[in-house]
Amino acid sequence: MSPVMKLIILFREFIYYVHIFIYALRDEMENKPKECNHSWWVYSTAIEDQTLEVECPKCKSLGAVLDPTSKEWAKAFYAPQCPYKWREGNRVHHAINETFNK
Missing domain, CATH: 1.20.5 (Single alpha-helices involved in coiled-coils or other helix-helix interfaces)
Structure with missing residues (x-):
């Protein structure tokens, strides 16, 4: 050969x-x-819905926090440039399993 x-x-x-x-x-x-044992990070906001957009970097799942306080909303304004860890996982609604209608 x-x-x-x-x-x-x-x-x-x-x-x-x-x-x-x-x-x-x-x-x-x-x-x-x-x-996955999700580790959520805020990466953006949805202005029209007034929700925080979150992602788990481990499994790439997306979610949203539907009821952010005014302080949380203000902090999330800078999330596209500087994402930060979201510590209240129980408030995150998963994009895969749920719809985000309030």
């Missing part, structure tokens, strides 16, 4: 294993939000 053919076969095997890894990673990420 020529060296070129060996290289082609090796490359095909490599691509095969890369695909297996990608599909396994995708399946893991789809299940991750259910298993």
Whole structure:
């Protein structure tokens, strides 16, 4: 067998294993939000709805705080430039499982 053919076969095997890894990673990420112990970070506000937008950087889940106080709202104004940790996880409504209608 020529060296070129060996290289082609090796490359095909490599691509095969890369695909297996990608599909396994995708399946893991789809299940991750259910298993994640969320660490919420405020990254923006929704002016029209007057909600705080939050994200869990571990599993990439999105959520919202529907009833921010005026102090929390004022602090969140700077969140796009300087995101900060949200410590009251029980007030976060998950975007995956819930609708945000008040």
